[in-house]
Amino acid sequence: MSSTIRSNDFTQYVKILGRGKKGARSLTVDEAEHAMGLMLSGQVAPEQSGAFWMLIRIREETVDETVGFTKATRRYLSQKKPLSIKVDLDWPAYAGKRNELPWFLLAAVALANIGTKIVMHGHTFEGENRLYVEEVIEQLGLQVCQSREQLSQMLETRCFAYMPLGKVDETLASMMDLKYVLGLRSPVNTVVRMMNPFFAAHSVHGVFHRGYDELHLSACEQLGDASVLVFRGGNGEAEVNPERDVTLGKWQQGMASWSNWPKAEQEHKRLKDNVDLSRLTDHWRGDQLDPFGQQAVRQTIASVAGLLYGVTSHEECLVLADSIWLKRDKAYFDSQI
Template sequence: MSDAIKPLIGAAAERPLTRGEAEAAFAILFEGEATPSQIGGLLMALRTRGETVDEYAAAAAVMRAKCNAVKAPEGAIDIVGTGGDGKHTLNISTATAFVTAGAGVPVAKHGNRNLSSKSGTADVQTQMGINVMVGPEVVEKALKSCGIAFMMAPMHHPAIAHVMPTRAELGTRTIFNILGPLTNPAGVKRQLTGAFTRDLIRPMAETLGKLGSERAWLVHGSDGTDELTITGVSWVSALETDGSVKDVELHPEDAGLPVHPFEAIVGGSPEDNANAFRALLDGEKNAYRDAVLLNSAAALVVADAANDLREGVEKAKESIDSGAAKSKVESLAAVTSAA
């Protein structure tokens, strides 16, 4: 039991914690000094009142400091969603990561098994022959040789083991639902990140700015998805290189792409989603391809590899149709399977 955390729990229930207070509280959690009751008390005090940007930044900074870090190439980007949207779509951000890498941008993708999805990124990558349970050394090797790697959160954030049982017992969303996209072990400075609610995108963009990111788009689709949607409008909070955050709306037509019905991007089992991914890599043209082109275009803009979405779409098409994206999948499978 930690006596030091008791006044912080009380304070968190009544007012926003300062960044220093929040860092102290989360350091106690991650060092295993708090009891399950104290962990639950802090998490629910924050959740009930509503977390602040300083509290997000503090928790993320402590997690980053305690992680098994990875050295990524200059200009690397993370493409990730919070999960939790419950929409069971095809694996759009996963495919986007490989298409972006095929277009020449290094991708250091961070994630976990998604309990809210029938087929999360780890599931579909496993179906594609990629070993996701590899440590920092293999991740760095993959980044150097393949230009893409996947960092499984438990392999890089062992300190979260102290809070996982309490999270499972609470059975509700807490600050940890959004910490994954804020705690990339490679310390990337560019991100395309989806959130399960529009309310989170600006606070998350502001948090990434406080944590030293150079450029990031935080996005939420009007159909409820944690990515840019091909079904209509998406909302974006864009962290710019000058530190400002700009709120914009995007539509597929802004990128020269058609709108598709939501039913056209609904996924299924890991096997079903992997088969759809293989067909995409082989050039099949459908709603899934257009959704991936849209998100890849955004990633390329964030990475300064495209001037606008339309140019990004053309580069993403070339990545797929040239076989470059498929080659990234095959090379990552080879490197991780040999580990």
């Protein structure tokens, strides 16, 4: 009886979303928050959650829905054991790269080398033609954190830590894995970028589809977030593609701002399909300058440093980035293996 009651609590939301062209509507913030709370607490049947996410996926999530989902997720995550160390920067990495390496990983480690405590989290989909950052981290000999204790330790000693979504929370990982059954990604992909699971002071979001940068920033405003950078990055990761103009959206000090940075490379230098990890390590050590990676890393560091240090000028951000890059520990990856 109780499971039926709980199930009916959620049925109302499927009905709201699926009543047809004239009857259906989007959810309010409160409705979205309640619906997400029911799913996170295990009170929703798999068939219900699948229908729910796909109905939203057809038209794409609204700002109010994103706010509601994120509020519920953050409240849920706040009940977990807190880290023993304060996180400076939250870096979700869920998209995976096609035909190129995750140069943003070098940008993150360079920032960590100057003391910025960064938590990167992501999820891997098996069988997709994508290179996920977790695979690269493992192959480079970096630790994939399996617990919050490991995460705190890595932040204390290395300032950079990576944790798979499944170790952040199994329920959220199961929601992501609905893709295997449904064949499509769901709005959960937006939630995991927005959630900031360890309540860092700053966040950087990479998005792929047009308009999602605006959705993220509008949601950040309603959520009262302190400091967020969002932009359409390489394959949807938080990595500036140097061969394209980029528009950076920033929510900071209660204000939204947008900056347009021209592409750093006028010619195509991307080495398509060359995903040899030695390109990353050789470039990091300074053994070989990668024509594409150099600007991908530089521009990405610049964008994030602008957020961390409150700098708006592209030129000043690049000066910051060059300074940060020069201070990197060239033996960092050697010491991990």
